[in-house]
Amino acid sequence: MQQHPTAPAADAKVSDVFGTDFLKKLEYLAIVAKRLxxxxxKGERRSTRRGTSVEFAxxxxxxxxxxxxxxxxxIYGRLxxxxxxxxxxxxxxFVYLLVDTSRSMAWGGPVAKIDYAKRVAAAIAYIxxxxxxxxxxxxxxxxxxxxxxxxxxxxxIFSVFDFLxxxxxxxxxxxxxxLDDWARMKMRKGIAVVVSDFLDEKGVEDGLRxxxxxxxxxxxxxxxxxxxxxPDLEGHVEVIDSETLEKRQVFVGPEILKKYEEEFGSFCRDxxxxxxxxxxxxxxxxxxxPFEDLILRMLRxxxxxx
Amino acid sequence: MLNLLNPSAxxxxxxxxxxxxxxxxxxxxxxxxxPSTLFWRRVLEQKRESAWWRRLRSLLSLLxxxxxxxxxxxxxxxxxxxxxxxxxxxxxxxxIIDTSASMRTVEDEDKGETRLDIAKERIKAKVDALTxxxxxxxxxxxxxxxxxxxxxxxxxxxxxxxxxxEGTDTGGDLMAAVDLADDLALANAPAExxxxxxxxxxxxxxxxxxxxxxxYYHRIGIEDRNVGVTAFAVRRLPASDSEVEMxxxxxxxxxxxxxxxxxxxxxxxxxxxxxxxxAAHADEDKVFNRTMPRGGAIGVAISVKSAAAAGDGLPxxxxxxxxxxxxxxxxxxxxxxxxxxxxxxALSENPSFEAYIVAPADFxxxxxxxxxxxxxxxxxxxxxxxxxxxxxxxxxxxFAAEPKKLDLVTVRYLDDEHPLLRHVELHDAAFAASRPxxxxxxxxxVVDGTGGPMLIAWERKDRRDAYLAFTESDSDLPLRVAYPxxxxxxxxxxxxxxxxxxxxxxxxxxxxRIPVSKDTKRxxxxxxxxxxxxxxxxxxxxxxxxxHTDHAGIYIVTxxxxxxxxxxxxxxxxxxxxxxxxxxxxPFARRFAANLTDxxxxxxxxxxxxxxxxxxxxxxxxxxDLWSWLASRPLWRYLAIIALAFIALEWVLYSRRWVY
Numbered sequence: 029m030q031q032h033p034t035a036p037a038a039d040a041k042v043s044d045v046f047g048t049d050f051l052k053k054l055e056y057l058a059i060v061a062k063r064l065x066x067x068x069x070k071g072e073r074r075s076t077r078r079g080t081s082v083e084f085a086x087x088x089x090x091x092x093x094x095x096x097x098x099x100x101x102x103i104y105g106r107l108x109x110x111x112x113x114x115x116x117x118x119x120x121x122f123v124y125l126l127v128d129t130s131r132s133m134a135w136g137g138p139v140a141k142i143d144y145a146k147r148v149a150a151a152i153a154y155i156x157x158x159x160x161x162x163x164x165x166x167x168x169x170x171x172x173x174x175x176x177x178x179x180x181x182x183x184x185i186f187s188v189f190d191f192l193x194x195x196x197x198x199x200x201x202x203x204x205x206x207l208d209d210w211a212r213m214k215m216r217k218g219i220a221v222v223v224s225d226f227l228d229e230k231g232v233e234d235g236l237r238x239x240x241x242x243x244x245x246x247x248x249x250x251x252x253x254x255x256x257x258x259p260d261l262e263g264h265v266e267v268i269d270s271e272t273l274e275k276r277q278v279f280v281g282p283e284i285l286k287k288y289e290e291e292f293g294s295f296c297r298d299x300x301x302x303x304x305x306x307x308x309x310x311x312x313x314x315x316x317x318p319f320e321d322l323i324l325r326m327l328r329x330x331x332x333x334x
Numbered sequence: 335m336l337n338l339l340n341p342s343a344x345x346x347x348x349x350x351x352x353x354x355x356x357x358x359x360x361x362x363x364x365x366x367x368x369p370s371t372l373f374w375r376r377v378l379e380q381k382r383e384s385a386w387w388r389r390l391r392s393l394l395s396l397l398x399x400x401x402x403x404x405x406x407x408x409x410x411x412x413x414x415x416x417x418x419x420x421x422x423x424x425x426x427x428x429x430i431i432d433t434s435a436s437m438r439t440v441e442d443e444d445k446g447e448t449r450l451d452i453a454k455e456r457i458k459a460k461v462d463a464l465t466x467x468x469x470x471x472x473x474x475x476x477x478x479x480x481x482x483x484x485x486x487x488x489x490x491x492x493x494x495x496x497x498x499x500e501g502t503d504t505g506g507d508l509m510a511a512v513d514l515a516d517d518l519a520l521a522n523a524p525a526e527x528x529x530x531x532x533x534x535x536x537x538x539x540x541x542x543x544x545x546x547x548x549x550y551y552h553r554i555g556i557e558d559r560n561v562g563v564t565a566f567a568v569r570r571l572p573a574s575d576s577e578v579e580m581x582x583x584x585x586x587x588x589x590x591x592x593x594x595x596x597x598x599x600x601x602x603x604x605x606x607x608x609x610x611x612x613a614a615h616a617d618e619d620k621v622f623n624r625t626m627p628r629g630g631a632i633g634v635a636i637s638v639k640s641a642a643a644a645g646d647g648l649p650x651x652x653x654x655x656x657x658x659x660x661x662x663x664x665x666x667x668x669x670x671x672x673x674x675x676x677x678x679x680a681l682s683e684n685p686s687f688e689a690y691i692v693a694p695a696d697f698x699x700x701x702x703x704x705x706x707x708x709x710x711x712x713x714x715x716x717x718x719x720x721x722x723x724x725x726x727x728x729x730x731x732x733f734a735a736e737p738k739k740l741d742l743v744t745v746r747y748l749d750d751e752h753p754l755l756r757h758v759e760l761h762d763a764a765f766a767a768s769r770p771x772x773x774x775x776x777x778x779x780v781v782d783g784t785g786g787p788m789l790i791a792w793e794r795k796d797r798r799d800a801y802l803a804f805t806e807s808d809s810d811l812p813l814r815v816a817y818p819x820x821x822x823x824x825x826x827x828x829x830x831x832x833x834x835x836x837x838x839x840x841x842x843x844x845x846x847r848i849p850v851s852k853d854t855k856r857x858x859x860x861x862x863x864x865x866x867x868x869x870x871x872x873x874x875x876x877x878x879x880x881x882h883t884d885h886a887g888i889y890i891v892t893x894x895x896x897x898x899x900x901x902x903x904x905x906x907x908x909x910x911x912x913x914x915x916x917x918x919x920x921p922f923a924r925r926f927a928a929n930l931t932d933x934x935x936x937x938x939x940x941x942x943x944x945x946x947x948x949x950x951x952x953x954x955x956x957x958x959d960l961w962s963w964l965a966s967r968p969l970w971r972y973l974a975i976i977a978l979a980f981i982a983l984e985w986v987l988y989s990r991r992w993v994y
Contacts, residue, residue: 132369227370266363269371
């Protein structure tokens with residue numbers, strides 16, 4: 029059987045997280061993504077940035093310092109107003125993937141939240157690379173840990189794998205500070221996808237604000253382990269926070285469990301509500317749902333990422 | 335006063351120590367790493383409980399556990415309350431159950447429930463209601479009191495013993511049972527005696543010991559209508575071998591005249607049915623003459639013709655039995671040289687005789703015969719059997735008769751009282767001739783005539799002989815009714831027919847004396863109800879006293895003999911009797927009859943008072959005070975329920991998992 033020309037080389041390095049099957053699934057997802065967006069501009073994504081290409085886009089008022097070459101003098105002749113012609117910029121799209129590698133992401137089973145997050149990030153990266161977009165990966169916990177160079181082309185998927193496999197789970201979560209720091213880095217604007225469990229006592233508000241201020245199109249992928257939503261605990265237990273190592277003694281009875289589930293549900297709904305208010309994409313990813321199903325759901329929902 | 339039946343169970347209270355220890359020791363909690371304690375904190379903040387409340391909850395849980403253990407251990411000790419002796423419950427309850435025949439009165443015809451059944455149920459209810467720890471003894475009051483359950487606190491055994499009690503056909507002696515109960519109670523004071531009976535069997539003014547315990551009389555039954563046989567006897571009429579006279583005593587306790595059907599059985603076969611009436615509330619003796627072809631077991635049974643007219647509560651007294659002795663035929667040998675037409679007819683026609691006839695030349699011996707008649711002939715030697723000589727002359731006979739007869743003799747004297755002349759009329763008989771004979775010394779001249787003694791009866795120590803001075807051709811007597819009667823009387827007197835000794839008919843419960851031969855090893859007794867019993871016979875014992883006569887009917891006794899002795903006896907039988915005359919009937923003496931025939935038992939009206947001093951009506955258990963109430967109840971059951979309630983409460987409060 030001949031290898032698909034766009035498929036990664038067979039001798040490419042694969043890991044436990046990103047196995048051969050994983051690559052096949054990524055290829056399938058890339059094809060589905062192309063089919064779904066076939067009605068749009070082929071192969072690329074239109075940038076929201078206004079630039080200097082040949083295709084007219086809009087007018088705007090002249091302001092001091094603007095290039096005089098772009099003033100529409102015909103308009104000035106008719107209306108005596110200085111208006112600048114705006115052209116759509118035919119630009120490369122930048123997709124920034126931010127993966128939470130805090131200690132809490134190591135929790136869960138049989139698939140740890142960190143592994144699930146890596147797969148989701150890799151899948152999104154592959155689809156973006158397949159569309160000739162540029163992908164930048166970042167990991168963070170209390171701060172930005174690592175940031176990759178912009179990657180382009182499908183073959184760069186192995187660089188994505190390498191980057192993600194290097195990421196280890198440790199440290200606490202500080203969404204607000206970390207995302208603010210990250211947004212201040214001098215980067216071209218693009219799509220920022222944050223993959224995290226968002227277990228930060230201070231909430232996601234500050235982080236979202238920082239990303240929006242920096243004019244990133246933001247999407248949140250909320251990774252949730254099913255046992256995190258419905259703990260299988262009973263009786264006298266001492267719960268230990270995986271990040272802070274804080275201990276709490278609790279007698280887990282039906283009543284307590286019910287209240288816990290209500291609290292967790294309220295936490296998730298709160299994040300979703302804030303995202304909705306700010307026009308931020310949000311999707312909840314349960315780790316017992318195959319990641320490809322999650323990606324398909326994201327694609328079909330529309331308006332997300334690609 | 336609180337007592338414990340099983341105080342050793344208190345050791346189980348030690349179980350509480352580990353429970354207390356577990357409570358004091360801090361529970362090591364399971365450590366679980368969670369992604370974040372954020373939500374647990376929020377939950378705990380909502381359910382924040384003060385420390386003292388948590389402590390209290392914990393203490394309450396411990397308390398419930400300890401209460402559960404305490405109540406459970408206390409239940410296992412089986413506590414019971416002994417009320418104060420003043421009016422309190424006794425330590426021993428001696429229960430007397432009347433098993434006399436009247437207790438077999440059917441109180442509920444639909445269920446077939448008898449007074450005995452009712453008494454058993456009431457006794458069991460009483461035993462269940464007794465204070466735990468109270469011991470029980472049960473006495474069956476039949477004709478003789480019997481301890482059916484010695485003093486015990488095992489209620490199950492008491493119930494089983496009561497269930498096993500059977501009714502009898504005997505009268506009852508309640509007073510003997512009460513005396514026995516008093517003796518039992520003496521060693522277990524304080525005690526009580528409870529009598530479950532319909533009354534009767536207590537002599538008027540019966541008194542008990544001074545220190546006798548309280549006696550409670552539980553009257554059983556309400557039925558008072560009954561008809562029954564209170565007496566039964568049968569005897570042969572002296573005038574007839576086959577006719578018997580029967581006396582049947584009947585009792586009617588109903589308000590109406592009872593029309594009864596009296597059935598007569600012989601060895602189980604219905605012989606006759608007679609209709610009789612007995613007036614209301616009357617005792618009547620009925621006498622009947624009936625032909626009874628042979629001896630055997632005679633039974634009578636009465637049945638009420640119309641059940642609506644008169645009730646019959648006690649079926650057990652509707653029967654009575656007796657034995658009529660068999661009579662062996664007299665074996666008589668006629669040795670005749672002259673006319674014997676009428677004589678031989680008189681012998682052969684009588685069913686009581688077994689007659690043989692031989693010519694004088696053929697006569698050798700009279701062995702095996704009961705009597706021998708020499709008609710106008712004299713034997714060469716004196717015969718072994720008793721003999722009647724009819725006009726015989728000879729030197730070998732015990733009567734000195736003269737060869738020449740006297741003519742025209744008339745009767746001068748008759749001994750009317752002599753059995754030989756029973757139903758014999760000789761005054762108008764004509765005698766053409768009579769042989770003069772001299773009456774030996776010691777003999778009786780029964781008929782004396784003008785020519786000397788005409789009929790001599792000579793009875794000696796072990797022998798009887800008679801001499802008839804005229805032959806059948808000398809008189810017109812053979813043409814008269816008196817002749818066969820005279821012949822019959824003579825043969826019967828001479829033959830001495832051996833009537834088997836009829837054992838007296840017993841009352842049920844009486845002791846039967848059964849004679850045994852010296853080689854008898856054991857007696858096997860078949861009871862009227864078909865059950866078999868056996869009695870060992872000691873060597874040298876001549877009679878056996880048999881007391882298991884609680885059932886009315888015929889008892890059949892057979893002997894189990896020593897084999898060697900039995901073989902010797904059989905050989906003696908074979909040689910001792912002539913083959914043609916041997917009899918194969920079973921020994922008649924090995925049967926006896928027992929009857930209820932007790933007017934007191936047939937009067938089934940339950941009495942309101944026994945007539946014993948200091949008796950009291952039964953007292954219901956009344957919760958007069960808390961101790962009495964506690965004393966009458968099994969406390970361990972309540973304690974067990976309380977223990978379960980404690981553990982259930984603990985489970986509901988602390989361990990229950992609600993299903994949503």
